[in-house]
Amino acid sequence: MEYPLEIPTKYIIVTGGVLSGLGKGIAAASIAHLLSSKLKIVPIKCDGYLNVDPGTMNPFEH
Structure with missing residues (x-):
């Protein structure tokens, strides 16, 4: 059984x-x-806030 070549994971942020x-x-x-x-x-999807819910924050507090 042949396995396809494994392509390394790449990220676009x-x-x-x-x-x-x-x-x-x-x-x-x-x-x-x-x-x-x-x-x-x-x-x-990643929200970069520690112990804070960004959905309840004022947009100008970010």
Whole structure:
């Protein structure tokens, strides 16, 4: 049984402020769509706040 060559994992990180959340989502989805023709894409959302719920914060506190 032959196994395909294993491609090393690579990451594309899209960052920005809370007010540009829609733009980040559209950009990340567009990049994933372009890459998905030959690659396996797994989106991961990460909020970089320790012990704070960013959904309840004032956008100008970030």
